[in-house]
Amino acid sequence: MIDPFFEAFFSRYNYWMAIILMLIGLYALIAKQNLVKKIIGLNIFQTAIFLFYISIAEVSGGTAPIYLPEGPEALYVNPLPHVLILTAIVVGVSITAVALSLIIKIYEEYGTIDQDDLMKVVRGR
Amino acid sequence: MKKKALIAILFIGIVLFWAVEDMPAYGDPTSPATQYTGQMYVERTYPDTGISNIVTAILITYRGFDTLGEVVVIFTAGISVILLLRRGGRL
Amino acid sequence: MKENVVIRTVTRILVPFIQVFGLYVIVHGAAGAGGGFQGGVAFAASFILIMIAFGAAEVRRRIDNRGIMCYSVIGICIYCGIGLLCLLYAGNFLELNVIEAALGIPHLHGILIDIVEAGIGITVMAVMISIIYDMADDGGESS
Numbered sequence: 001m002i003d004p005f006f007e008a009f010f011s012r013y014n015y016w017m018a019i020i021l022m023l024i025g026l027y028a029l030i031a032k033q034n035l036v037k038k039i040i041g042l043n044i045f046q047t048a049i050f051l052f053y054i055s056i057a058e059v060s061g062g063t064a065p066i067y068l069p070e071g072p073e074a075l076y077v078n079p080l081p082h083v084l085i086l087t088a089i090v091v092g093v094s095i096t097a098v099a100l101s102l103i104i105k106i107y108e109e110y111g112t113i114d115q116d117d118l119m120k121v122v123r124g125r
Numbered sequence: 126m127k128k129k130a131l132i133a134i135l136f137i138g139i140v141l142f143w144a145v146e147d148m149p150a151y152g153d154p155t156s157p158a159t160q161y162t163g164q165m166y167v168e169r170t171y172p173d174t175g176i177s178n179i180v181t182a183i184l185i186t187y188r189g190f191d192t193l194g195e196v197v198v199i200f201t202a203g204i205s206v207i208l209l210l211r212r213g214g215r216l
Numbered sequence: 217m218k219e220n221v222v223i224r225t226v227t228r229i230l231v232p233f234i235q236v237f238g239l240y241v242i243v244h245g246a247a248g249a250g251g252g253f254q255g256g257v258a259f260a261a262s263f264i265l266i267m268i269a270f271g272a273a274e275v276r277r278r279i280d281n282r283g284i285m286c287y288s289v290i291g292i293c294i295y296c297g298i299g300l301l302c303l304l305y306a307g308n309f310l311e312l313n314v315i316e317a318a319l320g321i322p323h324l325h326g327i328l329i330d331i332v333e334a335g336i337g338i339t340v341m342a343v344m345i346s347i348i349y350d351m352a353d354d355g356g357e358s359s
Contacts, residue, residue: 011150012151014151023137027130031127090198
């Protein structure tokens with residue numbers, strides 16, 4: 001009775017790691033007060049999603065998806081998630097760049113990047 | 126605020142850990158993601174295009190429109206940073 | 217950072233090798249691992265290394281603000297130009313097979329993919345350098 005449970009636990013450890021990283025990133029995004037720390041939490045969250053998606057593409061015993069001289073008979077890993085995540089990484093870089101430049105403008109305007117002080121200033125204006 | 130965030134994270138974590146047992150095992154060669162579409166791309170790339178790198182061939186031949194949208198996204202991010210942070214002078 | 221002899225010397229030695237590696241990764245997109253996005257970022261990393269070691273004025277002397285905007289537009293124009301070229305040979309947009317079938321040159325598909333990868337690499341390199349121009353400096357003077 002215990003054996004199927006251990007089997008399910010040890011053969012799916014990649015999803016556990018991705019979920020733990022996802023929860024760390026989500027906590028930093030919600031609970032930190034500094035705006036730059038929130039953007040770092042967003043990046044950790046994105047990295048966890050990439051890890052989750054690419055680990056689905058693994059085939060045990062497979063090699064990188066570049067053709068060997070045998071052609072299609074050899075065992076390759078699944079190439080499709082690699083393609084989709086390549087696009088997603090570039091989108092993540094763009095989001096981080098625009099978010100950080102918005103934070104620079106907020107700092108020049110209000111003099112602080114703490115979330116509580118900013119809410120007080122914006123509401124009391 | 127931090128206590129409420131911890132409770133929410135714990136709840137989301139329990140639901141996600143409960144859903145892991147439905148996913149295919151790590152390195153499974155019979156998972157649905159590898160058998161239908163992935164196998165089709167591995168077999169049809171070299172007769173169609175003549176390129177050895179399957180990932181680059183998919184990016185430019187089969188999904189070229191997505192890559193065009195990708196380059197437009199990073200170009201737009203560059204333009205946004207210039208517009209936000211350029212101080213004074215002509216553009 | 218300008219007074220540190222070790223950083224300046226190591227930068228002077230390493231920058232050509234980083235640029236050659238970035239170009240190698242772009243050109244080998246079709247036959248091995250690599251591609252346009254990866255090679256463009258590696259090429260831009262050499263300019264960021266010069267900016268860290270010698271100051272932003274050194275890099276602005278080589279590529280000024282207006283030049284960097286021109287580079288980023290040229291890359292995306294190459295991509296769209298190849299796509300529109302396929303319309304001239306009665307194919308769909310970005311359907312590279314019809315050019316090879318009409319002109320009859322063997323392996324033309326691979327050559328067109330290399331040109332498209334070079335365009336992607338130029339745009340990604342220009343955007344990376346432009347972002348760090350505006351974030352890490354006073355903005356310089358616009359040309």
